Amino acid sequence: MVYYFTSNVTGSSSMIYMGKDKFENEELIKYGWPEDVWFHVDKLSSAHVYLRLEKGQSWENISEDLLTDCAQLTKANSIEGNKKNNIVIIYTPWSNLKKTPGMETGQVTFVRPNMVKRVHVEKRINDVVNRLNKTREERTPDLSEEKIVREREERSVRREEEKKRKQEDLKVQAERKKEAEARSYGHVLNETKMKSNRAISESSGGRDVLDLEEDFM
Known part of the structure; x- marks a missing residue:
């Protein structure tokens, strides 16, 4: 079961989600998306809360209001953290989560600890928590299939982008070839390098151009 x-x-609408228990947390760790940002109460047990960003958004520039929503929801879903004031919520991109052999179910560490940010939560804000709880939906998604579909769509987008890039490269090459040919013909037909019949005759000791052509033949 996953809560959304x-x-x-x-x-605009932002999706926040979390697993019902540590077993769902394990699945979320495994099948997260690159746009996901993970939240947890620092040094205390809590739900694993995820924010799914829009493509192109940066986890480092989450708005203060949205960050407050995520932090308050994380605090509210920590048995011990919900009772305390002045706690710290940590967050990091899903891609920075790391599982190592021997870890308990739902437990994680980080690939790069310096990519973990912290936000201080002075106290629970009931208005925020209640507003979010009113939107809660319970689902049993096929996380593996959802990720397969997403990756398939991503590959399709990349192929289309690569196709467009190649078409642009071919267009540029064709334009450059055309320009090069134009410069080449311009050199051949340069008027300053052309000679009149009279000039040819003078340079040939007064011989007629027709005579020269007959000699050539």
């Missing part, structure tokens, strides 16, 4: 929430504090 919707935040509209930025003017």
